[in-house]
Amino acid sequence: DGGITQSPKYLFRKEGQNVTLSCEQNLNHDAMYWYRQDPGQGLRLIYYSQIVNDFQKGDIAEGYSVSREKKESFPLTVTSAQKNPTAFYLCASSTQGAETQYFGPGTRLLVL
Amino acid sequence: KNEVEQSPQNLTAQEGEFITINCSYSVGISALHWLQQHPGGGIVSLFMLSSGKKKHGRLIATINIQEKHSSLHITASHPRDSAVYICAVRPVYNNNDMRFGAGTRLTVKP
Numbered sequence: 001d002g003g004i005t006q007s008p009k010y011l012f013r014k015e016g017q018n019v020t021l022s023c024e025q026n027l028n029h030d031a032m033y034w035y036r037q038d039p040g041q042g043l044r045l046i047y048y049s050q051i052v053n054d055f056q057k058g059d060i061a062e063g064y065s066v067s068r069e070k071k072e073s074f075p076l077t078v079t080s081a082q083k084n085p086t087a088f089y090l091c092a093s094s095t096q097g098a099e100t101q102y103f104g105p106g107t108r109l110l111v112l
Numbered sequence: 113k114n115e116v117e118q119s120p121q122n123l124t125a126q127e128g129e130f131i132t133i134n135c136s137y138s139v140g141i142s143a144l145h146w147l148q149q150h151p152g153g154g155i156v157s158l159f160m161l162s163s164g165k166k167k168h169g170r171l172i173a174t175i176n177i178q179e180k181h182s183s184l185h186i187t188a189s190h191p192r193d194s195a196v197y198i199c200a201v202r203p204v205y206n207n208n209d210m211r212f213g214a215g216t217r218l219t220v221k222p
Contacts, residue, residue, distance in 0.1 A: 031208075042116060042198070042212030044176045050208065058209075078151055099202060101210070105153040 003027065006104035008092050013078065013085060014112050021076045021107045023091030030096045032074035036060060039090040039104075046089075049074055050096065078109060086111050115139050118213035124132065125220050131186040133216045135199030138180065146173050146184050147198040149215065155198070156185075178181050189220045 004025040013019045023032065031050045035043040045058030049068040063082025068074050074093075078085045088108050092101040117138045125131055135144070146158040159173040161182065166173050170189075175182040186193055199213040204220050 035212075040121075040214055042214045043113065043200075044212075045209065045211075048208060056208070089154075090155065099160050100145070100157050102157075104154040105145075108153070 002094055002100065004046065004091060004104040006089075006107050008107060009105070010106055010107045012112050013109060017076055017079045018079050019109070021089055021091075022035065022079070023074045024072055025041075025093045025102075025104075026069070027093055027102060028074060029095045029102070030071070031091035032068070032076070032077045033062070033092040033101065034092075035090045035107070037090060037091065043090065043099055053073055087111055115203070115211045116199055116201055116213040116215070118216050122217045123219070125207060125218070127187050127190060127220055127222050129187050129189050129220075131218065132222075133184045133199075133218070134199050135182045135184070135213055136180060136203045137182075137199075137211070139201065139211070140204040141201040142204050143202045144175055144182050145200040145202075145210070146182075147200060149196040149198060151195070158197075169186070174183070176218075186218075189218075191220045191222050194219050 007022045009109050023062050033048040034046040044060050048068045049055035065077045090106045091104040094101045119134045143162045145160050147155050149155045150212045160177045170187045172185040196215040196217050198215045
């Protein structure tokens with residue numbers, strides 16, 4: 001089945017630790033996105049990538065990093081510089097120029 | 113001020129009631145989306161609109177471009193419709209971006 005997967009479902013981070021959230025899609029989509037969702041707020045764009053080996057910062061990129069070495073994969077690293085990382089993280093993908101984005105099931109990140 | 117505002121924030125209805133969720137936006141857009149987020153967190157796309165009205169089963173979405181307003185209606189609501197409904201717009205100033213409302217949490221009681 002085609003789709004977009006995220007792992008893990010829950011992730012715990014200790015102070016000063018970097019953690020990486022996985023996002024994989026087998027939809028052959030060129031574009032991929034990372035969003036952060038906080039209670040009472042709309043989704044906010046962290047990073048997006050329109051093509052392999054290229055990515056752009058979104059509204060809230062500080063404290064995060066990404067890579068796009070393969071079309072299928074767009075991992076997000078939450079670095080120790082992100083002082084308030086507790087949130088629900090959603091990955092999405094779309095074909096180039098398409099309006100509709102397909103979302104993964106999300107990863108909930110909690111700080112210990 | 114958010115570029116996309118939804119109302120109400122929370123909505124509780126009895127099974128069978130007609131539901132309306134509103135979305136207002138302040139930027140020029142190329143398209144507006146209605147999304148559904150279930151308690152587990154996954155999001156699915158319900159509608160994409162650039163004008164007029166669309167219907168899918170018991171769901172109807174309308175948009176008024178001049179007034180920068182859209183509504184999502186659910187007829188004959190059912191407990192399985194309980195979810196968070198999110199309005200999102202694609203601004204004309206950045207075709208790579210989407211702007212999201214904070215969502216409307218709908219609970220339909222049997």
